Amino acid sequence: MYEFSTLGWVRHVVFHPSEGFEDLRWKKQGSVTAALVIVVLLFIAMVANNRMVGFAFNTNTVKVFNVVPLVVQSVVYFITWCIGNWCICTLLDGEGTFRKILIYSAYALVPYIFCSYIAVFISNFIILDESIWYTFFTYLGLGWSVVLMISAMKAVHQYSLSKTLLSILLTLIAMLLILFLAILLLSLFQQVYVFVYTIYTEIAYRIRG
Amino acid sequence: MLIYRTKTEFIKEKGDNTVNGYKPTPLRRLIGLAAAFCTAFTMSVTAFADEPYESYNYDNWDDAIPSQTGYTVDRVVSGLDMGLKELSTPGSPVFISEKESSSLNEARDIYNYNDKELWIADSTNNRVLCLDSDFHIKGCYKEAGGKNLKEPMGLFVTDSPTTGKQTVYIADSANERVVRATVESPTELKLEQEYTRPTEALYTSTTYNPSKVVVDYAENVYVVVKSVNTGSVQFKADGTFMGFYGANRVNVTAKVIAQKLWRKIASQQQIEGMQRSVPVEYANFDMDSEGFIYTVTEIMTDTDAVKKINPAGYNIWEAISDERFTFGDHTENVSNLATKTTIATKLTDIAVDDNGLINVLDFDTGRVFQYDKFCNLICIFGARNSTGDQRGAFATPNAIETFGDKIIILEGSKTRNDITVFKCTAFGNQLHKAFSYYDDGLYTEAVPYWNEVIKRDGCYTYAHIGLGKADLKNHDYKSAMKRFKIARSRKNYDKAFEYYRDEWLQQNFTAIAVVIIVLVVLAIVSKILKKLGISIFKKKAGKGEN
Numbered sequence: 038m039y040e041f042s043t044l045g046w047v048r049h050v051v052f053h054p055s056e057g058f059e060d061l062r063w064k065k066q067g068s069v070t071a072a073l074v075i076v077v078l079l080f081i082a083m084v085a086n087n088r089m090v091g092f093a094f095n096t097n098t099v100k101v102f103n104v105v106p107l108v109v110q111s112v113v114y115f116i117t118w119c120i121g122n123w124c125i126c127t128l129l130d131g132e133g134t135f136r137k138i139l140i141y142s143a144y145a146l147v148p149y150i151f152c153s154y155i156a157v158f159i160s161n162f163i164i165l166d167e168s169i170w171y172t173f174f175t176y177l178g179l180g181w182s183v184v185l186m187i188s189a190m191k192a193v194h195q196y197s198l199s200k201t202l203l204s205i206l207l208t209l210i211a212m213l214l215i216l217f218l219a220i221l222l223l224s225l226f227q228q229v230y231v232f233v234y235t236i237y238t239e240i241a242y243r244i245r246g
Numbered sequence: 247m248l249i250y251r252t253k254t255e256f257i258k259e260k261g262d263n264t265v266n267g268y269k270p271t272p273l274r275r276l277i278g279l280a281a282a283f284c285t286a287f288t289m290s291v292t293a294f295a296d297e298p299y300e301s302y303n304y305d306n307w308d309d310a311i312p313s314q315t316g317y318t319v320d321r322v323v324s325g326l327d328m329g330l331k332e333l334s335t336p337g338s339p340v341f342i343s344e345k346e347s348s349s350l351n352e353a354r355d356i357y358n359y360n361d362k363e364l365w366i367a368d369s370t371n372n373r374v375l376c377l378d379s380d381f382h383i384k385g386c387y388k389e390a391g392g393k394n395l396k397e398p399m400g401l402f403v404t405d406s407p408t409t410g411k412q413t414v415y416i417a418d419s420a421n422e423r424v425v426r427a428t429v430e431s432p433t434e435l436k437l438e439q440e441y442t443r444p445t446e447a448l449y450t451s452t453t454y455n456p457s458k459v460v461v462d463y464a465e466n467v468y469v470v471v472k473s474v475n476t477g478s479v480q481f482k483a484d485g486t487f488m489g490f491y492g493a494n495r496v497n498v499t500a501k502v503i504a505q506k507l508w509r510k511i512a513s514q515q516q517i518e519g520m521q522r523s524v525p526v527e528y529a530n531f532d533m534d535s536e537g538f539i540y541t542v543t544e545i546m547t548d549t550d551a552v553k554k555i556n557p558a559g560y561n562i563w564e565a566i567s568d569e570r571f572t573f574g575d576h577t578e579n580v581s582n583l584a585t586k587t588t589i590a591t592k593l594t595d596i597a598v599d600d601n602g603l604i605n606v607l608d609f610d611t612g613r614v615f616q617y618d619k620f621c622n623l624i625c626i627f628g629a630r631n632s633t634g635d636q637r638g639a640f641a642t643p644n645a646i647e648t649f650g651d652k653i654i655i656l657e658g659s660k661t662r663n664d665i666t667v668f669k670c671t672a673f674g675n676q677l678h679k680a681f682s683y684y685d686d687g688l689y690t691e692a693v694p695y696w697n698e699v700i701k702r703d704g705c706y707t708y709a710h711i712g713l714g715k716a717d718l719k720n721h722d723y724k725s726a727m728k729r730f731k732i733a734r735s736r737k738n739y740d741k742a743f744e745y746y747r748d749e750w751l752q753q754n755f756t757a758i759a760v761v762i763i764v765l766v767v768l769a770i771v772s773k774i775l776k777k778l779g780i781s782i783f784k785k786k787a788g789k790g791e792n
Contacts, residue, residue: 093740164744
């Protein structure tokens with residue numbers, strides 16, 4: 038029983054929200070490569086949402102396209118989620134390793150990614166009066182992924198449902214903290230860089246005379 | 247510009263050669279001098295023809311983008327050009343006295359009487375002037391009803407619907423009255439009615455300084471009074487006070503909300519000590535040919551900056567659509583670090599012409615914003631200049647008025663007093679024609695004008711929308727979609743796409759139907775085959791099967 042390929046496992050967990058991740062854990066399955074591919078697909082979905090959505094549906098400012106916010110919104114958020122979750126759940130007697138958290142979280146994102154591709158695709162064929170389809174697919178993917186994510190966290194750490202929800206809440210707070218510290222660090226380093234650069238310019242001017 | 251520049255460089259090179267390479271003979275020198283003179287001459291001409299402002303327009307992201315000039319300065323008419331000398335020349339028909347000033351002095355208002363006469367409220371000179379269509383003096387009025395005019399701030403001239411006589415309404419500010427008088431001769435007014443401070447308890451303000459006046463077709467008089475913020479004061483023709491008309495609303499800011507909350511918990515004494523949040527009174531108004539009154543308010547605000555009000559006193563533009571109309575510059579306040587001043591939008595006057603074009607004058611930037619009757623921004627022109635010593639730039643632009651297809655701006659400061667007449671450029675003419683057809687829904691008729699507009703300014707958003715709508719009307723949906731995409735008009739694009747999709751479905755219905763039928767048949771056949779246990783394709787063993 039449960040002899041799937043990597044893709045088969047992804048399909049299995051997506052369509053079995055309550056049991057899928059437990060099976061995955063039981064069978065010691067899941068691949069980091071697949072997880073990373075999913076994260077890349079998430080990033081591409083973000084870009085597609087920004088650039089390829091039907092013209093009438095595109096409310097983004099597309100005068101200037103900047104890829105950095107999209108990288109942050111997909112890859113950086115995901116990695117922060119994994120780190121935050123790992124930090125919190127190590128303290129809360131979770132059983133998941135970092136590797137497992139990464140894999141399970143990525144698998145849980147699949148419906149969201151898939152549905153946003155569908156939404157982007159159909160938005161090129163529908164008019165604003167039929168925008169209910171676009172909204173439907175967006176929210177379907179989002180809701181499904183949220184359910185899967187809770188199930189994944191529950192399975193990976195072997196928590197009860199209430200403890201899972203608590204850990205997710207704490208993870209979100211941890212993410213905020215991490216991002217805050219990261220920005221702080223970044224701006225500090227930037228100041229150090231500016232300081233060093235000023236000294237360099239000063240010395241350079243003096244040497245040149 | 248470009249041609250002249252290259253010419254200069256060319257001549258410059260020649261000049262260098264003369265100095266370095268060749269022996270400067272007298273003839274060469276003469277040629278060089280002539281060339282230099284020519285350059286200087288062409289240069290001055292070029293500078294002369296340029297406007298002191300850079301025309302721009304707004305794209306769909308509210309970014310200012312350069313555009314062509316819609317209006318250019320036709321001429322500047324000072325008191326001397328108007329022939330105000332005649333006022334102090336004995337024997338002339340408009341002779342007043344020997345000491346009568348021959349220039350304007352801080353004039354505050356102008357009014358266009360049926361494109362035949364231009365009336366000026368020459369405030370500090372305490373007189374009202376009447377100019378003919380060539381802006382030459384035709385009449386001068388210093389008193390009405392045995393009382394000298396004192397700081398007349400506003401004017402309204404019309405043919406009375408009851409008597410048919412030319413009737414002048416003057417907001418005689420310092421005398422605390424509005425005068426209705428008929429024109430008898432070039433120097434004489436006959437007083438018909440005075441509109442003085444209402445005695446009713448409803449009028450709570452202690453002062454009564456009328457600054458602007460407008461009269462509707464039923465001869466009701468609307469007066470903007472300084473320090474009255476409950477709207478304009480409305481009188482019947484016979485002088486009875488009728489109430490207030492078209493008040494502004496309070497601009498809801500965080501401060502106002504906080505005050506409202508504090509009021510709930512504060513004691514009576516505290517409330518009395520608090521500042522009250524009151525609306526701002528409007529600065530000026532105008533009436534269009536249909537009798538609607540337009541108001542402007544001199545403050546950087548989105549609420550009620552410009553209004554078109556119906557007889558009940560409500561803003562029509564607010565009621566007709568969910569769109570928000572913006573007037574003036576779209577940018578936030580600009581602060582100038584050098585002079586430590588902040589430039590904010592300060593809409594001071596409005597003029598609506600017979601075609602419904604709305605011109606709004608911004609006092610702080612000296613710019614005129616022209617809109618069509620649906621508040622689509624047509625063009626922007628004019629500039630602010632602290633000394634106001636350039637044609638087309640102003641230090642104190644006090645009033646704007648349309649005169650035929652021309653636009654007149656009244657400059658009234660201590661140092662400069664004149665009127666500047668703007669005329670339409672070729673670009674502006676095309677715009678007006680295009681917009682007049684476009685606003686009437688005659689999209690196809692507007693096409694040649696929009697094409698001319700695009701030739702001169704390819705970024706002009708409404709041109710693309712107009713052409714797109716024409717395409718839509720001609721069932722050329724694909725082209726319409728392309729146009730709307732350029733103009734970034736999502737709603738119009740959606741409409742075009744809807745038609746395009748319908749058309750496509752209709753044309754390709756047979757093909758689509760065939761494909762669907764084939765798919766259904768295939769599905770049924772494969773089901774039957776499966777039931778019978780016949781497999782066409784070899785199945786992969788194991789994987790994917792439980």
